[in-house]
Amino acid sequence: MPVNNTKHHFWFVYQSNSGLRYTIEQQKIFLYFGFQLAFVARLSILIPAQQQSPLTKGDYCKLSSLTSGLYYRLISERMNDQFRKATETDIPQIWEILQGAIARRKADGSKQWQDGYPNPDVIKKDIEKGAGYVLTEKDTITGYTAILINDEPAYADIEGKWLTNGDFVVFHRVAISAQHLGKGLAKKMFAFIEEFALSHEIYSVKADTNFDNPAMMNIFEKCGYVLCGEVYFRGAARKAYEKVLAKN
Numbered sequence: 001m002p003v004n005n006t007k008h009h010f011w012f013v014y015q016s017n018s019g020l021r022y023t024i025e026q027q028k029i030f031l032y033f034g035f036q037l038a039f040v041a042r043l044s045i046l047i048p049a050q051q052q053s054p055l056t057k058g059d060y061c062k063l064s065s066l067t068s069g070l071y072y073r074l075i076s077e078r079m080n081d082q083f084r085k086a087t088e089t090d091i092p093q094i095w096e097i098l099q100g101a102i103a104r105r106k107a108d109g110s111k112q113w114q115d116g117y118p119n120p121d122v123i124k125k126d127i128e129k130g131a132g133y134v135l136t137e138k139d140t141i142t143g144y145t146a147i148l149i150n151d152e153p154a155y156a157d158i159e160g161k162w163l164t165n166g167d168f169v170v171f172h173r174v175a176i177s178a179q180h181l182g183k184g185l186a187k188k189m190f191a192f193i194e195e196f197a198l199s200h201e202i203y204s205v206k207a208d209t210n211f212d213n214p215a216m217m218n219i220f221e222k223c224g225y226v227l228c229g230e231v232y233f234r235g236a237a238r239k240a241y242e243k244v245l246a247k248n
Contacts, residue, residue, distance in 0.1 A: 086132035112210035160229015
């Protein structure tokens with residue numbers, strides 16, 4: 001496979017005749033998931049011919065930013081996890097997940113989500129706007145969030161300063177099923193959200209959480225989000241975070 005001398009990074013996923021799955025990315029990492037093999041390397045490194053069949057032009061595309069999302073995508077393919085738009089038929093499962101999250105917040109002594117929000121009507125409106133997304137394992141919904149683009153008026157009145165002032169993706173109502181806690185699914189969902197942003201050529205992701213939700217604040221920090229100040233919803237202050245995704 002001829003390789004041009006370039007500083008740009010690319011990735012492609014290639015299904016070989018033997019059934020092995022190769023993913024070429026920036027770093028040199030080998031990941032084994034059952035019969036799937038993810039081979040990760042710089043495009044500038046020639047891959048020995050005996051390791052894979054010749055690639056076609058359609059086997060690769062430019063990736064504008066290298067994020068953990070691709071790593072989680074590889075794992076998800078083996079685990080049958082998906083991140084997709086929610087439908088109205090999903091509302092009962094989504095509401096059950098949110099009810100569990102509301103109960104956990106109450107048990108923790110938090111004031112978050114203790115005022116009748118969110119509720120089934122909120123979920124229905126998310127789905128009608130095309131903003132509701134679910135994380136699934138096979139046919140089971142394991143998590144929910146709402147994702148919007150440039151659609152959060154409260155963010156214009158931040159007490160503090162955002163890292164950027166251009167287009168942004170914002171997500172709300174993150175909730176993981178009680179039966180699937182402790183599996184790192186919130187981080188996986190964050191990674192999918194970042195992939196969503198990159199697919200729209202947007203490099204800023206913003207979100208907020210209650211001041212008494214240390215678990216979510218910890219996830220934000222671990223995932224590279226920066227505390228930018230406070231925003232207000234329904235008269236209450238919330239911690240505002242932003243992550244700037246890398247461009248090539």
